[in-house]
Amino acid sequence: MPVPSPTDRPAGLPERIRHWIGGEFADSADGTVFDVLDPVSNTRYTEAARGGAEDVDRAVAAARAAFPGWSRIGNRERASILIRIAEAVEAREDRLAEFESFDSGLPITQARGQARRAAENFRYFADVIVALGEEAYRVGDQQLNYVVRTPAGVAGLITPWNTPFMLESWKLAPALASGCTLVLKPAEWTPLSAGLWPEIFTEAGVPAGVVNIVQGIGEEAGQALVDHPDVPLLSFTGSTDTGRHIMRCSADGLKALSMELGGKSPVVVFADADLDAALDSVVFGVFSLNGERCTAGSRVLVERPIYEEFTRRLAERAEKVRVGPPSDPATEVGALVHPEHYKRVLNYVEIGQQEAKLVAGGTRPAHLPEGNYLQPTVFADVSRDARIFQEEIFGPVVAVAPFDDEAEAVDLANATRYGLAGYVWTSDLRRGHRIAHAVASGMVWINSHNVRDLRTPFGGVKDSGLGREGGAHSIDFFSESKIVHVMLGEVHTPRFGV
Secondary structure (H helix, E strand, O other): OOOOOHHHOOOOOOOEEOEEEOOEEEOOOOOOEEEEEOOOOOOEEEEEEOOOHHHHHHHHHHHHHHHHHHHHOOHHHHHHHHHHHHHHHHHOHHHHHHHHHHHHOOOHHHHHHHHHHHHHHHHHHHHHHHHOOOOEEEEOOOEEEEEEEEEOOEEEEEOOOOOHHHHHHHHHHHHHHHOOEEEEEOOOOOOOHHHHHHHHHHHHOOOOOOEEEOOOOHHHHHHHHHHOOOOOEEEEEOOHHHHHHHHHHHOOOOOEEEEEOOOOOEEEEOOOOOHHHHHHHHHHHHHHHHHOOOOOOOEEEEEHHHHHHHHHHHHHHHHHOOEOOOOOOOOOEOOOOOHHHHHHHHHHHHHHHHHOEEEEOOOOOOOOOOOOOOOOEEEEOOOOOOHHHHOOOOOOEEEEEEEOOHHHHHHHHOOOOEEOEEEEEOOOHHHHHHHHHHOOOOEEEEOOOOOOOOOOOEOOEEOOEEOOEOHHHHHHHOEEEEEEEEEOOOOOOOOOOO
16 A cells, blocks of 8 residues: 555645634634644644633633524424535535544545434434424323423533544534534544534524534643533543543533443354354454444454354454555555554553464554554453453454353453443344343444444443433433423312411
8 A cells, every 4th residue: 555645635724723603713712722633644734723711611601692592493493404514514525534534544435434424413313303292191181291391501512533523413413403502622633624514504504603612622621611610511422531530520510411431342253153244243343443433342252162263264354454544445444543542552552462362463564654553453362351351442453252151251241341332143143132131231233233223322331431322312411301280170289277
C-alpha cells in the first residue's frame, strides 16, 4: 500500500474550528485554541476554539432562551425538520466521510457507512416521535389517568472520538425529537466533522439556539457542562473512569444521566458453530473501525475441541488484514486516532507478550513507517486474570482463551467488570438462548456480529453504563412524564376533622 502523502488531505479544511452558539460561530471568550492533529502524520492541520466555563455558560443561556419556542413545536413539525437534517447529511456524504476519515483515521469505506447511519438516526427518530403515543389508564367508571410527556429542558451531550459524527447524531436526533434544546461538547481529538453541523442545521431550518456546540478539552469545557446548574440532564459516551467522575459531579444537582461506557465483550464459539461464519464475525467485530469500538468482541472464548484450529485461522486472517492509509479504499484497518491512544494500545501489546502467547501482529506494518499504525494483533492462551483479558484496550487487539463446557464458557464470559455486549456462536439454538440469558451484558447477538436495530435498547450493565439509548428509551430519557388523574365518578374522601 502507498505511504500517505499530503494529497490525502481533504479539500476545504477550516483554518479554525469554532464554537456554534445561538446560531452564530464564535471564538472562545478568552481567545484560546488547541491544536488538532491528523493520525497519519501526527502533525497539526488546524486549530479549534478551546472552550471554557464562560463559553458553556453562553451556550446554555442560548439553549434556555430557545427552549420555550422549540418545546412548543408540534411533533410532526419537529419530525419534518429532522428529515430535512437527514437529507442535508446525505447530501454531504462524501465530504463528511473524507473529514471523518482524515480526522479519526477510520478507513474511508467505513467512514462512508457512518455518514449514512447518521442520516438514518434522524429519519428514525422523526418516525418515532410522530408514532409515539402517550399512555392512558381507566379505572372502571370512576377514574381516568393519563400521561403527559414534556421535554426535559436543556440537555448536555458529551460524545467520544470513535465514529464521532455518527455518535453525535445518535444523541442529537432523540434530543431534538423530544423537544429539548442542547449543548454538544464533541471529543477534542476529533472535532472536524462536528464543524459541519451548523451548516446542516441552518439548512434544515433548526432555529438559532436550539443546538449549540462548544469545542474544547474534556476537563475544561466538558467539566463546565457537567457542572452547569441549568443543564438538568447529561448524555455521555466514553470511558468508565470519566463516567464515574461525571456521576460524582452530578450528584449535588441530581442530574439525570445516560452513560454508555467501556466494554470487554466476549465472543463464545462452540464446536458445533459454523466456523467460517464465526471467524468472519470475530475478525470483523474486533478489527473494523480500527478496533476502536465499544462493542468489539475483544475476548474470544473457544470450545477446546476446535480451539487450536480456530486460533490458527484467526491468526492467519489477522496477518492478512490490509492496514494502510485511511483514504485508500482498499484499507481495512487505518491509523489509530491519536498518538496518546496509540501509545496506550502499544503498551497493552507489550503487557500481553508477558502474559500470553502472541500469534499474530503486535508490530507496525513495515510499509507504514510513520503514523499510528498497528497490524491486527492476536494473543492466545490468555488467562482470565491477565490484564489483556480484563481491561479495555480499544484497538485492533484480541485475546483468545479455551473453555471445556457451557458452565466454564459463561463463567469466563462474566469474568470482567464490563457488561456491554456478547456474541454466541452455536448451531444449538436452545443452548444459544441459555448462554444469551446467562451472560451479564446489556446486549447479546446469537450467530451474528453487531447488527443494530435502532428500535432496541442499547447499553450495558456493571461498569459498561447506566440507562439505555435507542427507540422509545431515548425519548424517555429526554422527556419528563407527568401523570394526570381525573375522577369521573363521585369522590369518596375520608372526612377527617368533622
